[in-house]
Amino acid sequence: MIRHRHADEFILFTQDDHARLSGLLASHIGNSAFARPDPADAVIDAITLHDRGWPTHDFQPTLNPQGFPLHVFETPVELAVSVWTESVREAAKRGDYTGLLVSLHVMALSMIAQSHYSSPRNRLLHARQVFELNKFQQNQIEAQENFRGRLGMRTDLPLNYGLAAPGASPAEDALLFNYNLLKAMDRLSLAVLCSEPLFETIEGVYPRPGAKPIELRLRNEGEWTIRVSPWPFNQPTIEAEVPFRRIPARPMEIEEFQRGYEAAAVQIQKVYFVSP
Numbered sequence: 001m002i003r004h005r006h007a008d009e010f011i012l013f014t015q016d017d018h019a020r021l022s023g024l025l026a027s028h029i030g031n032s033a034f035a036r037p038d039p040a041d042a043v044i045d046a047i048t049l050h051d052r053g054w055p056t057h058d059f060q061p062t063l064n065p066q067g068f069p070l071h072v073f074e075t076p077v078e079l080a081v082s083v084w085t086e087s088v089r090e091a092a093k094r095g096d097y098t099g100l101l102v103s104l105h106v107m108a109l110s111m112i113a114q115s116h117y118s119s120p121r122n123r124l125l126h127a128r129q130v131f132e133l134n135k136f137q138q139n140q141i142e143a144q145e146n147f148r149g150r151l152g153m154r155t156d157l158p159l160n161y162g163l164a165a166p167g168a169s170p171a172e173d174a175l176l177f178n179y180n181l182l183k184a185m186d187r188l189s190l191a192v193l194c195s196e197p198l199f200e201t202i203e204g205v206y207p208r209p210g211a212k213p214i215e216l217r218l219r220n221e222g223e224w225t226i227r228v229s230p231w232p233f234n235q236p237t238i239e240a241e242v243p244f245r246r247i248p249a250r251p252m253e254i255e256e257f258q259r260g261y262e263a264a265a266v267q268i269q270k271v272y273f274v275s276p
């Protein structure tokens with residue numbers, strides 16, 4: 001769930017709808033400076049489905065300790081590993097390459113969470129969370145080996161979070177390119193849907209497999225518009241519609257919140273990505 005503060009209301013977007021926006025953006029990647037993803041269908045599916053496990057929560061969303069709708073960045077570890085695991089399972093239904101990309105994505109998210117919980121200040125307080133993250137990561141390593149084996153990709157390379165170093169092989173460079181497209185489209189979608197500023201740049205974007213990575217620069221041009229430079233898409237402006245529900249921006253008890261969320265009308269927010 002994305003919790004966007006708008007005046008005295010919360011605009012709530014589901015994670016699945018955020019991922020669908022990411023997939024729409026991915027379908028427009030490709031111009032004289034940026035290569036199309038390849039295999040295109042599998043990569044676009046992965047980007048579209050990278051949060052496909054979240055409906056298990058967002059159909060009955062929960063609250064944070066302050067009584068506000070749980071924002072994705074507040075997700076407790078136990079919920080996170082559950083929806084991440086389900087996202088990989090759903091993505092793998094579309095094929096091994098799609099499953100591999102989503103597994104790489106959620107494992108990277110788990111590494112970010114682990115770096116927080118494993119800090120010297122937090123380690124003793126969050127031993128259970130660290131254990132759950134370690135267990136999840138081991139499961140994803142095994143899943144990735146299986147995906148790689150069925151795809152005919154090597155399983156004997158040294159990997160960093162499931163990815164080989166640039167230049168290892170054309171197949172590994174393509175995977176690195178496609179994975180970083182997923183990361184970039186995810187962050188572009190989050191940037192336009194969240195009310196808090198998140199990213200001024202997105203690093204590690206490869207214009208094409210085997211190229212040197214660059215960074216995308218983002219600039220807010222209003223509440224629902226992001227300017228992106230350099231421009232990776234095949235048309236000068238992308239307009240999209242994202243469903244949402246709105247509720248009052250005040251603390252609630254869980255029963256009141258879930259009743260209000262279910263009763264709220266589904267509305268549409270238009271968002272825009274514009275070229276320099």
